Amino acid sequence: MAETIKIAIAGYGNLGRGVETAIAKNKDMQLCGVYSRRSPESLKTVFNETPVYSIDELINHRDKIDVLILCGGSKEDLPEQGPLYAEHFNTVDSFDTHARIPEYFSSVDAVAKANNRTALISAGWDPGVFSINRVMSEALLPDGETYTFWGEGLSQGHSDAVRRVEGVADGVQYTRPVESAIEKVRSGSRPELSTREKHERICYIVLKEGADQEAVRQTIVEMPHYFSDYNTEVNFMSAEELARDHKAMPHGGFVIRSGNTTDANAQIIEYRLKLDSNPEFTSSILVAYARAVYRMAKKGQFGAQTVFDVPPAMLSSRAPEELRALML
Amino acid sequence: MAETIKIAIAGYGNLGRGVETAIAKNKDMQLCGVYSRRSPESLKTVFNETPVYSIDELINHRDKIDVLILCGGSKEDLPEQGPLYAEHFNTVDSFDTHARIPEYFSSVDAVAKANNRTALISAGWDPGVFSINRVMSEALLPDGETYTFWGEGLSQGHSDAVRRVEGVADGVQYTRPVESAIEKVRSGSRPELSTREKHERICYIVLKEGADQEAVRQTIVEMPHYFSDYNTEVNFMSAEELARDHKAMPHGGFVIRSGNTTDANAQIIEYRLKLDSNPEFTSSILVAYARAVYRMAKKGQFGAQTVFDVPPAMLSSRAPEELRALML
Numbered sequence: 201m202a203e204t205i206k207i208a209i210a211g212y213g214n215l216g217r218g219v220e221t222a223i224a225k226n227k228d229m230q231l232c233g234v235y236s237r238r239s240p241e242s243l244k245t246v247f248n249e250t251p252v253y254s255i256d257e258l259i260n261h262r263d264k265i266d267v268l269i270l271c272g273g274s275k276e277d278l279p280e281q282g283p284l285y286a287e288h289f290n291t292v293d294s295f296d297t298h299a300r301i302p303e304y305f306s307s308v309d310a311v312a313k314a315n316n317r318t319a320l321i322s323a324g325w326d327p328g329v330f331s332i333n334r335v336m337s338e339a340l341l342p343d344g345e346t347y348t349f350w351g352e353g354l355s356q357g358h359s360d361a362v363r364r365v366e367g368v369a370d371g372v373q374y375t376r377p378v379e380s381a382i383e384k385v386r387s388g389s390r391p392e393l394s395t396r397e398k399h400e401r402i403c404y405i406v407l408k409e410g411a412d413q414e415a416v417r418q419t420i421v422e423m424p425h426y427f428s429d430y431n432t433e434v435n436f437m438s439a440e441e442l443a444r445d446h447k448a449m450p451h452g453g454f455v456i457r458s459g460n461t462t463d464a465n466a467q468i469i470e471y472r473l474k475l476d477s478n479p480e481f482t483s484s485i486l487v488a489y490a491r492a493v494y495r496m497a498k499k500g501q502f503g504a505q506t507v508f509d510v511p512p513a514m515l516s517s518r519a520p521e522e523l524r525a526l527m528l
Numbered sequence: 529m530a531e532t533i534k535i536a537i538a539g540y541g542n543l544g545r546g547v548e549t550a551i552a553k554n555k556d557m558q559l560c561g562v563y564s565r566r567s568p569e570s571l572k573t574v575f576n577e578t579p580v581y582s583i584d585e586l587i588n589h590r591d592k593i594d595v596l597i598l599c600g601g602s603k604e605d606l607p608e609q610g611p612l613y614a615e616h617f618n619t620v621d622s623f624d625t626h627a628r629i630p631e632y633f634s635s636v637d638a639v640a641k642a643n644n645r646t647a648l649i650s651a652g653w654d655p656g657v658f659s660i661n662r663v664m665s666e667a668l669l670p671d672g673e674t675y676t677f678w679g680e681g682l683s684q685g686h687s688d689a690v691r692r693v694e695g696v697a698d699g700v701q702y703t704r705p706v707e708s709a710i711e712k713v714r715s716g717s718r719p720e721l722s723t724r725e726k727h728e729r730i731c732y733i734v735l736k737e738g739a740d741q742e743a744v745r746q747t748i749v750e751m752p753h754y755f756s757d758y759n760t761e762v763n764f765m766s767a768e769e770l771a772r773d774h775k776a777m778p779h780g781g782f783v784i785r786s787g788n789t790t791d792a793n794a795q796i797i798e799y800r801l802k803l804d805s806n807p808e809f810t811s812s813i814l815v816a817y818a819r820a821v822y823r824m825a826k827k828g829q830f831g832a833q834t835v836f837d838v839p840p841a842m843l844s845s846r847a848p849e850e851l852r853a854l855m856l
Contacts, residue, residue, distance in 0.1 A: 322856055335851055339844045342554055461808035464805075469657075475795050484795075512667075516667045528629050
């Protein structure tokens with residue numbers, strides 16, 4: 201492993217920290233710097249030796265950076281940063297607004313192609329490795345149904361929603377797949393499952409002083425889009441209990457393909473993630489895909505890319521001969 | 529989907545039959561013919577309309593065939609047929625002698641490269657999609673351990689071994705992963721597991737008349753390489769019971785990666801197959817990879833390939849834009 205891939209991080213929240221940590225676990229990579237909107241002095245990195253710069257310096261450093269990992273959010277940051285930085289860098293991001301992926305892909309693709317850059321969008325686990333399993337398992341078993349279950353895990357969007365309810369001081373929301381639904385799918389029977397039958401929602405709420413517990417519960421369970429289609433359990437606790445028991449960010453889920461090769465023979469493909477930390481795992485995936493982006497750029501495979509375009513070998517630090525000899 | 533991919537089958541055992549069935553489930557494919565050493569008249573195909581030819585005609589038909597799927601065995605057939613047919617065809621095979629893959633790859637690669645052909649070797653589930661999961665999960669979680677468990681399923685090699693024991697008229701062998709070992713791995717503790725701790729073996733035996741049951745049991749459980757390192761259960765039954773209960777070919781297993789992104793956070797990636805029919809699933813995989821081979825050949829990606837070289841999008845009959853819009 202002669203080459204070292206030089207990586208930079210744009211944006212330093214949970215994801216940026218996770219990428220900093222993940223790079224240290226990949227011997228063929230080197231972190232050139234963290235670039236943030238915050239002042240470099242105020243920013244506390246995981247490793248003392250990590251260079252920190254103002255985001256304003258990023259484009260000036262472009263010749264020192266092989267791949268830039270965009271660690272901003274999908275709502276505000278990436279729609280702007282994706283096309284902006286694809287002009288100057290090979291990039292990877294975790295854009296995860298499923299409905300807007302085609303539009304985002306086009307905007308990044310135009311810039312990346314015009315500038316001979318490789319820009320891989322929407323890496324992570326969903327979109328990401330879950331998507332790979334949806335595509336591959338459908339291709340391997342064309343006569344079948346694919347089921348995606350999320351959880352048990354902390355949902356950021358739903359936690360935000362409960363915290364906006366009047367009378368709520370703080371709170372979190374967990375999504376949990378219904379175990380009996382998973383068992384039905386695993387049986388090969390290809391059940392039709394309603395939203396309510398697939399997932400349930402569990403909330404842990406700290407009330408504001410004087411708030412009406414029953415009114416809060418009612419508002420949550422009846423909230424359209426977020427909760428009204430689910431069975432929702434609402435629990436109340438103190439701020440101390442919430443801080444003690446619910447500050448981790450576990451997540452995970454299942455992609456299950458149930459198919460038949462003949463009427464007599466059902467075949468089940470199941471991919472499961474059980475994650476202690478959702479952002480750290482996403483970061484670790486971004487770093488593996490940065491390796492692939494580096495290699496695709498070297499091969500001249502420019503433009504926007506997704507996880508669907510990356511052969512497994514490109515993710516690995518091992519040489520192709522070693523992969524064939526040891527892992528095939 | 530305007531294009532139709534024209535596929536031929538070389539060799540007509542369980543795998544060839546499975547490929548014939550699988551092609552019918554892929555609307556962008558057409559079966560041009562089954563080529564067998566047996567006389568075309570004696571061969572009973574799944575579908576009456578399937579054209580059957582002598583294997584001697586195969587090379588004469590090469591201009592009508594986009595991809596040839598080699599359905600012979602890894603021991604006798606493929607070492608000869610792989611390089612032979614890679615001169616004239618784009619090919620896919622399920623070569624599964626793990627230890628000889630590098631040698632087989634080289635012999636096929638030389639011929640395929642010299643003749644501008646694409647030859648994908650060792651497709652299936654192990655080697656195959658299990659191998660992909662070993663490579664990808666290691667890349668996504670470099671600090672970790674990967675565990676492969678097989679079963680519960682019928683093992684062809686071990687069944688052959690018990691049938692060779694003196695006093696055995698017929699028999700089958702199932703490999704079963706030890707449930708407590710899987711649970712230990714899923715816990716994130718990264719256990720060291722001995723051969724005996726990972727799998728157990730279960731045999732169903734029909735004795736020859738007058739054979740000594742206890743001697744047969746003893747010979748089986750003490751058989752080096754095959755059984756002596758495992759806890760083995762030996763059951764005896766009549767030929768009728770064996771025929772009634774043990775003629776299916778179920779299999780499956782697990783690839784589990786247990787890794788840490790930080791000391792505090794364990795992350796588990798689990799890939800599981802539960803197969804009613806091992807050969808039919810392998811066949812279905814061969815057909816999906818035939819689509820990829822067709823596309824790689826069109827792009828000029830010649831030479832021997834493995835599943836590690838194939839981007840997920842190439843396996844799917846859907847267009848890239850559709851994959852991004854619907855499945856990412």
